[in-house]
Amino acid sequence: MKEISNSELAVLNLLWHSSPMSSSEVVAQLDKSKQWHEKTVKTLLNRLVKKEAIGFEKQGRSYLYHPLIDQGEFQLKESQSFIERVFSGKLTPLVAGFAKENKLSSDDIAELKQLIDNWEEEK
Amino acid sequence: MKEISNSELAVLNLLWHSSPMSSSEVVAQLDKSKQWHEKTVKTLLNRLVKKEAIGFEKQGRSYLYHPLIDQGEFQLKESQSFIERVFSGKLTPLVAGFAKENKLSSDDIAELKQLIDNWEEEK
DNA sequence: TTGTTAAGATTACACCTGTAATCATAATGG
DNA sequence: CCATTATGATTACAGGTGTAATCTTAACAA
Numbered sequence: 479m480k481e482i483s484n485s486e487l488a489v490l491n492l493l494w495h496s497s498p499m500s501s502s503e504v505v506a507q508l509d510k511s512k513q514w515h516e517k518t519v520k521t522l523l524n525r526l527v528k529k530e531a532i533g534f535e536k537q538g539r540s541y542l543y544h545p546l547i548d549q550g551e552f553q554l555k556e557s558q559s560f561i562e563r564v565f566s567g568k569l570t571p572l573v574a575g576f577a578k579e580n581k582l583s584s585d586d587i588a589e590l591k592q593l594i595d596n597w598e599e600e601k
Numbered sequence: 602m603k604e605i606s607n608s609e610l611a612v613l614n615l616l617w618h619s620s621p622m623s624s625s626e627v628v629a630q631l632d633k634s635k636q637w638h639e640k641t642v643k644t645l646l647n648r649l650v651k652k653e654a655i656g657f658e659k660q661g662r663s664y665l666y667h668p669l670i671d672q673g674e675f676q677l678k679e680s681q682s683f684i685e686r687v688f689s690g691k692l693t694p695l696v697a698g699f700a701k702e703n704k705l706s707s708d709d710i711a712e713l714k715q716l717i718d719n720w721e722e723e724k
Numbered sequence: 725t726t727g728t729t730a731a732g733a734t735t736a737c738a739c740c741t742g743t744a745a746t747c748a749t750a751a752t753g754g
Numbered sequence: 755c756c757a758t759t760a761t762g763a764t765t766a767c768a769g770g771t772g773t774a775a776t777c778t779t780a781a782c783a784a
Binding site: 480481483484485486514515516517518520521522525538539 | 770771772773774775776779780781
């Protein structure tokens with residue numbers, strides 16, 4: 479599968495959150511966060527279709543779009559390649575960086591502890 | 602500061618690891634990992650200079666390059682924007698994804714525990 | 725029925741990126 | 755002293771990206 483650009487990802491994120499959605503719904507949602515023109519959003523939907531990242535069902539004159547790729551898989555792949563590029567493949571320095579700069583909340587810590595407990599249990 | 606592309610980052614990573622370095626040294630190092638032509642590497646060095654990500658000292662006919670931006674800062678910024686884009690700003694799902702797919706080693710877990718301990722101590 | 729609209733398709737266009745090749749020039753080997 | 759070379763500067767060029775505008779056509783309003 480082709481690379482998904484940042485702008486395209488914003489659209490895809492919406493569809494992962496709720497789908498199917500018509501282009502006008504996507505436009506309406508995105509208009510809250512980004513200031514994208516309707517034409518821009520349509521271009522992004524089109525490119526995502528070409529990349530086979532999303533598909534659609536015809537609904538009269540308009541389409542209802544839905545994701546074709548799995549969010550979890552996408553996130554894992556992206557995370558791995560990001561960590562490879564930026565942290566030479568090591569995950570903990572990323573987390574350490576957040577900790578150092580106080581970007582971690584107590585909730586984050588609690589969740590991390592939980593993760594570790596689960597991991598150890600399964601082992 | 603301008604965005605650093607992936608290829609440029611590979612060069613920058615080398616310079617963070619050891620600097621200053623001449624272009625031929627950079628070429629030699631990169632030739633081990635990537636199969637980049639000398640001309641390609643020179644282009645990347647040039648672009649990094651234009652982006653003010655690296656600087657150089659003249660050394661006779663050639664230059665000795667060194668980073669101008671801090672690796673830790675860069676990594677933190679990139680991490681934040683990555684996590685924002687891909688995980689809606691939440692860090693732990695990233696770590697959870699790695700855990701779920703068995704991408705975490707015992708060493709990783711040990712390091713994470715250490716991090717958490719330190720974090721709690723400081724609080 | 726027909727002019728207007730709205731949806732999707734196609735085209736636009738400048739800038740970035742990957743990946744070099746060519747140009748200009750100063751140092752170096754003979 | 756001069757031809758060769760190595761280094762940096764400039765140029766190349768296709769494909770991706772952000773950000774739309776224009777074109778085509780089918781449905782809807784009057």
